[in-house]
Amino acid sequence: MMTLAELAYWQSTSLRVVGGFAAVLLMAGTLVYLHLFKLVSFMQSRLGPMETGPYGSLQLLAEVGKFLQKEDIFPRKADRFVFAAAPFVVLMSTFLLVVVVPGGPDAWFIDSDLGIYLAMAVSSVSVIGILMAGWGSANKYSLMGGLRATGQLIAYELPLILAVVGVVIQAGTMNMQGIVLAQADGEIFGWGAIGNPFILTQFVGLVVFLIAMQAELTQSPFDMPVAESELVTGYMTEYSGMRFLLFFIGEFATAGVFSAIAAVLFLGGWYVPGIDSDSNAFNVIGPLVMLGKVVFVSFLVFWARFTFPRFREDQLQRLAWKFLIPIALVNIVATGILKVAF
Amino acid sequence: MSALLAAVSADSDLFVAQNVFFGIIALLMIGSALKVVTTSNVVHAALWLVLVLGGAAAQFILLGSEFVAVTQVLVYIGAVVVLFLFGVMLTRASMGDDETVAGEKRVMAAVVAGLLLAVMSVALIDTFSDDRVVIDEPQLVGTVADSIFSQYIVPFEAVSVLLLAALIGSIVVARKD
Numbered sequence: 001m002m003t004l005a006e007l008a009y010w011q012s013t014s015l016r017v018v019g020g021f022a023a024v025l026l027m028a029g030t031l032v033y034l035h036l037f038k039l040v041s042f043m044q045s046r047l048g049p050m051e052t053g054p055y056g057s058l059q060l061l062a063e064v065g066k067f068l069q070k071e072d073i074f075p076r077k078a079d080r081f082v083f084a085a086a087p088f089v090v091l092m093s094t095f096l097l098v099v100v101v102p103g104g105p106d107a108w109f110i111d112s113d114l115g116i117y118l119a120m121a122v123s124s125v126s127v128i129g130i131l132m133a134g135w136g137s138a139n140k141y142s143l144m145g146g147l148r149a150t151g152q153l154i155a156y157e158l159p160l161i162l163a164v165v166g167v168v169i170q171a172g173t174m175n176m177q178g179i180v181l182a183q184a185d186g187e188i189f190g191w192g193a194i195g196n197p198f199i200l201t202q203f204v205g206l207v208v209f210l211i212a213m214q215a216e217l218t219q220s221p222f223d224m225p226v227a228e229s230e231l232v233t234g235y236m237t238e239y240s241g242m243r244f245l246l247f248f249i250g251e252f253a254t255a256g257v258f259s260a261i262a263a264v265l266f267l268g269g270w271y272v273p274g275i276d277s278d279s280n281a282f283n284v285i286g287p288l289v290m291l292g293k294v295v296f297v298s299f300l301v302f303w304a305r306f307t308f309p310r311f312r313e314d315q316l317q318r319l320a321w322k323f324l325i326p327i328a329l330v331n332i333v334a335t336g337i338l339k340v341a342f
Numbered sequence: 343m344s345a346l347l348a349a350v351s352a353d354s355d356l357f358v359a360q361n362v363f364f365g366i367i368a369l370l371m372i373g374s375a376l377k378v379v380t381t382s383n384v385v386h387a388a389l390w391l392v393l394v395l396g397g398a399a400a401q402f403i404l405l406g407s408e409f410v411a412v413t414q415v416l417v418y419i420g421a422v423v424v425l426f427l428f429g430v431m432l433t434r435a436s437m438g439d440d441e442t443v444a445g446e447k448r449v450m451a452a453v454v455a456g457l458l459l460a461v462m463s464v465a466l467i468d469t470f471s472d473d474r475v476v477i478d479e480p481q482l483v484g485t486v487a488d489s490i491f492s493q494y495i496v497p498f499e500a501v502s503v504l505l506l507a508a509l510i511g512s513i514v515v516a517r518k519d
Contacts, residue, residue, distance in 0.1 A: 082389065113483050114412050121412045124420025128392060131427045135385055143431060150428050154421075174483060 016099075016109045024098050027256035027294060028249055029060055034295060035302040036252070043306055067248075070241035075138055078238065082136035087239070087246035089129030094253045096122040101260045102176050104270050104286030105278060115176040116168065119261060120161050123216070126254070127153045130225075133247075134235035145234020148313065149218060149225035155320040156215035156222075162328035163209040166202050166335040167265045180269035184277035194273040199266045204331045206266045208324050210300060213258045215320070217251070219301055221308035224316060255298055263293035360404050360477075367404075371397035379451070388426045395419050406480040 007015070037059060041048030049056030074080055099109040100119045112118055127150055134146015168174050171182035179198075186196025199206055215222035226234035236247050263269060270286030271277055282289075311319070374393035381387050395418040402411035490498050 079385075082385070112408065113480070114408055117409075117416075117483075118412050121416035121420060124416060124424075127424050128389075128419065128427070131424065131431065132389065135427075135431055147428065147431060150424060154424065154428075157420075 020095060020098050020109050023101075023103075024095055024253045024257065025249070027260070027291070028253035030291070030295070031256050031298050031302075032060055032252050033057060035298060039299070039302055040306050064245065067241055067245040072241045072243065073238075075238050077138040079136040079138065082132045083238070084243070086129045086133035086136055087243045087250065089132060090126045090250045091129075091246050091253075093122055093126035093129065094250050094257060096125075097254065097257045098260070100176050101257065101264060101290070102180060102269060102286075103290050104283040105177075105280070107270075107283050107286055108177060111175070111177055113175055115174045115179070116164055116261070116265070117174050120157075120164065123254075123258075124153075124157060126250075130235055133239070137235070137238040139238050141231045142235050142237045145225045145227075145231045145237070148227075148231075149235060151313075152215055152218065152222060152225060152316060155317055156212045156324075159208050159320060159324035159328045160212040160216060162325065162332060163205040163212065164265065166205040166328075166331045167198050169332070169335045169339055170198060170201060176264050176269070180264060180271055181277060183268040184271040195268060195271060195277075197266065197268040202266060202331075202335070204327060205335075206262070208328045208331070209262055209265070210297075212320075212324060213262060214301060214304060215316070217255050217258060217301065219255070219305040221304070221311050222316060223305075223310055224313055227310060255301055256294055259294045259297035259301065260290060262297050263290060267293050267297070269293075364401065364404055367397050367400050371401075379455075384430045385427065388423055388430060391426070392419055392423050395423065405475065406477040408480050409483050409486050 033056075037048045037056060049059035052058045052062045074083060097119055100112065100115050102108040102111075130149045130153070131146050134142045134144075134149070137143070167179060171179040173179060173182070183197050184195045188194075188196050188200070218225050225231075226236065231237070236244060239247060270282055270290050272285070272289050275281055275285075371394050374390045374397065377390040378387050378394065381390065395414060399411040399414040399419075402408075402414060
C-alpha cells in the first residue's frame, strides 16, 4: 500500500487540498445539524427539523439549495467590489486555518514548524473581511456591527494567543503534531497510562482559551457585533443568497476549526490512551477521534451560546483586558517556572 | 511549501520556480503599492496595502523564512492594517472618492519617494550585488529563537524597552486627565 508520503508532491498536495475542503465542510455540516438544529431544539423542548430526510438530517442541504436560488442583492450605494469580496476573505481565513490541524500521525495537511503560530496569524486576517463587509455595505448598522466585531476580535485575540503560549512552553514546540505527541508520550509523575493531556496542567489556559474562542467566534454571550435586537444582523445585514451562505458556513466552520485546535492543544488531539502513539491505526481512527473531540468542545461552545444572555460592550471589554489577559500572563509565568523546576 | 523548497533545492542549484514567482509577486506588490498612493479613497488605500504586505510575506516564504512571513501577516495585516481601517471607519467612513486625499502635496511626496528609492537601490545593490542567497531548507523556529536569545540578545532587549517606552508614552499622550 502506498502511503501519502510516497506520492509525488503535486499528488499529495492535491489530496490534502481536497481533504481540507472536505474537513471544513463536513465538520461545519455536522456541527450545524447536531448543535444548531438538534441540541438547541432539545434545550427548548422541541424536535427541530424532522421532515427532510431521516430525523431532518438533509435539512441543511435543503437550506443550501434555498440560499443558492436567492437573488444576489447589492445595495445601490454599496462599494461593489469590497462588498462582494468580503465573505471570501472571511472564508479564506477559515480554510487556511484548518491546514494546521492534524488528524493522525501521517494524516496532516501541513506539518509546519510554526503550527499554532500560523493558525493564530491566519485567524487574525478574518477581521479584515468583517471590516470590509461592514464598510462596503453602506449601511450604518453594518458599519457599527463591523466596528464592534473588530474591537471585540482585537481584544480577545490577545488572551487567545497568551493562553496558547502556556501549552507551547510545556510541549516545547509550536508544531501541532509535536504538541499531540508531547501529550501522548507524556507522563504524570512517572505514570504514563493516559499520557499527559494538557487539560490537567493547563486547565487555566483551557478556560481562558475557551472564553476567548467564544468571543472570537462572536457566539453569544459575545454576539454584540450581530446583536439582532440592536443592529439587525450587524455586518451581515445587507447580505443575501449565496454571500450570506458563505458567512454562515464561515461562522460554523470556524467554530469547528477552533474546537479542533482546542482539542489538539488541550485534549490530546487524535490520540486516545491504550494504543501506542506511533501505531498506524491512528491514521484511521485519528480523524474519528478528532471529530469526537471537536463535537465535544463545540458542544461547550453552543451550550454557552444558547444559555447566557449578551454582554454589554463595556463588560465585554473589561472581561478581556482586566481579567483574561492578566490571568493568561500569570499562567505563562507559572508554566515557565514549573517547566524549569521539573 | 517547505517540502517544495526541499524538493527543488535538493536536485538543482537553480531556483527557477522561486525566481519566476518572485517576479510575479513583486509585480503585484508594485502595482498594489501604486494603487495605495493613487487611489482617492482611504479605505481602498488600506485594502491595497493588505496586498502589498501579503506579498512581502509571500516573498519571505519563497526565501524559506516562514517565521518572518507569519509574523508579517500577524503583525502587519492582522494588527496594523486592522487598526488603520478601524480608525478610518470611526472617523471618516465616506463611501465615494475623497478629493481632499489627493492634495497638492503629491508632487513633494513623489520626489521624496523617488529619492528614497534611489538611495536604497544604490545602497542595497552596492552592498549585496555579489551575494547569493542559498536556501538549503526552511529556517526553523528554534534557529531564529537561538540567534535572538544569544547573538542578538542586547539589540532585542533594547528594542523591547524602546517599544515599552513608546507604549507608555502613547498612553500618557492620549490621557486627558
